[in-house]
Amino acid sequence: MTAATGTVGTTGTTGATRVAILGGGPAGLAAAQAALAAGAAVTLLDEGGRLGGQYWRHHEGLTDRRLQHGWARFERLRGVLDRAEVHTGASVWSAEASDGVVRLRAVVGAADAAGRVALDIEADAVVVATGAHDLALPVPGWTLPGVTTAGAAQALAKRDGVTVGRRTVVSGAGPFLLPVAQSLSVAGSEVVGVHEASRLGGLAAGWLPRPWQLVGKAGELVEYVGALARHRIPYRIGSGVVRVLGTDRVEGVVIAALDADWRPIPGTEREVACDSVALGHGFTPRLEVAIALGAVIEGDRRGRFVVVDESQRTSVDGVFAAGEVTGIGGADAALAEGAVAGFMAAGGALDDGRMRGPLAVRRRMRAFAARLERAHGIQPGWxxxxxxxxxxxxxxxxTRRTIAVRADAPLRAMKLATRAGLGACQGRTCGRAVEAIVADAGGAPEGFDRRPVLAPVRLGEVAAVATGGPEQ
Structure with a gap:
């Protein structure tokens, strides 16, 4: 088997600033549009089979347009990419920035397929717009068939028009639970309840102050509330799934009322029959490439993000970041940050008139992100x-017991002794949960995302880039 090789990142006007963009979701597409408008030569890489990221999921002939929010915006952004070099199905496995040059190595093709194309990309600047994946906190029984993350349930409904089960319980925290319930209902599942962990006090503290700042989001809320009413879906605050029932697959769940710290309140447990569960407790950023490039990451167990300035620059020269990797704020925030990052990466200026709109949206959406954390942030009692x-x-x-017993060991020793975080996902699914359990047991984890594997590749594919020849 062979792997073709090539050096890319030179599309566009000779002598133009070369901008590489990692991610084809809202932030990445907006960055590409802005960089092209500033006259840059743009190369965009996305690991998905089609552009759109987690937000714009679609499948030609199957997608129900009722589930595709802001589709016209997506088509406009995609429409300008004929002037860019675009690679979908691209897995970046190496990222370096030094001496004013960013170098990326990637392979293009289906995962573990033969004959993937090896790419060696050089650019003057890179925009990291790798997004986030949804976070589901573990509960007893969550490994049963029929339990998915809320994002997976949403993806199946939006892209393929299918549901995991006929009767679904949606549980977790955050406004994302509402569109998930809507999508599942449209796709044909009976959503027997949406359970929001945050209580009234927390929700009020996040959403009630300065209501005029929410004008841009009011329409979405009305749409989702209307969908719940039409489908007669109960929405319960201060409650959540604390156990999944079943032997070979999901047969039901135990719902309990939760206190302000998300601890189950004794005596409030009740069983609900269902055959599928969608769990979603927010999102966690995909920081692998940003860490590999050396960007400063700050935060705590509630969330770690790439640090950027007003121009979306990171701590590394030539490296910009936009979207959920800088803070969880939703598609509108990602679009605004992407536009700023792409324009600045291409050599633009913040006082350019074209930046007035994105900067205004960014200010508004950063305030929205702060509200989101106050209202729905994960509480330690879970x-x-x-x-x-x-x-x-x-x-x-x-298991939890195995992790807790080793909680006082250094992070590396704990991982080697328990194998927690050393599997295929490299801690992407369990990392934050393991950190919380270690902290409860008196340990002090150093952070599960410090040395991640970017993407699995064959040694032959690495050699193909190094030698410029075919994989052996």
Whole structure:
């Protein structure tokens, strides 16, 4: 088998600033549009089979347009990419920035397929717009068939028009639960309840102050509330799934009222029959490439993000970041940040008139992101719904008890002893949960996202880039 090789990143006017963009979601597409408008030569790489990211999921002939929000915006952004070099199905496995040059190495093709194309990309600047994946906190029974993340349930409904089950419980925290419930209902599942963990006090603290700042989001809220009413979907605050029931697959769940710290309130448990569960407790950024490039990451167990300035520049020369990697704020924030990052990466200036709109939206959406955290941020009491034998690391089948026993060991020693975070997902699914359990047991984790694997590649594919020849 062979792997073709090539050096890319030179599309466009000779001598133009070369801008590489990692990610084809809202932030990446907006960055590409802005960089092209500033006269840059743009190369965009996205690991998905089609552009749009997690927000604009679609499949020609299957997609229900009722589930595609802001589709006209997506088509406008996609329409300018005929002037860019675009690679979908691209997995970046190496990223370096030094001496004013950014170098990326990637392979293009289906995962683990033969004959993937090896790319060696050089650029003057890069915009990291790798987005986030949804975060589902573990509960006893969550490894049963029929349990998915809220994002997976949304993706199946939006892209393929299918649901995991006929009766679904949606549980977690955050406004994302509302469109998930809407999508599942449109796709044909009976949503028997949406359970928001945050209580009234937390929701009020996040959403009630300065209501005029929410004008741009009011229409979405009305749409989702209307969808819940039409489909007669109960929406319960201060409650959540604390156990999934079943033997070979989901047969039901235990719902409990939660206190302000998300601890189950004794005596409030009740069983609900269902055959599928969608769990979503927010999102966690995909920081692998930003870390590899050396960008400063700050935060705590509630969330770590890439640090950027007003121009979306990171701590590394020539490296910009936009979208969920800088803070969870939704598609509108990602679009605005992407536009700023792409324009500045191409050598633009913040006082350019074309930046007036994106900067205004960014200010508004940063305030929205702060509200989101105040209202729906993960509270520490959630670990109290775990039993000792609850599987936390699904890849390596590691339980809470196993992790807690090794909590006082250094992070590396704990991982080697328990195998937590060393499986196929490299801690992307379990990392934050493991950190919380270690902290509860008196340990001090150093952070699960410090040395991630960017993407799995064959040694032959690495050699193909190094030698400029075919994979052996």
């Amino acid at each position: 670990t109290s719904w775990l039993s000792d034998d609850t599987v936390v690391c699904r890849c390596e089948n590691v």
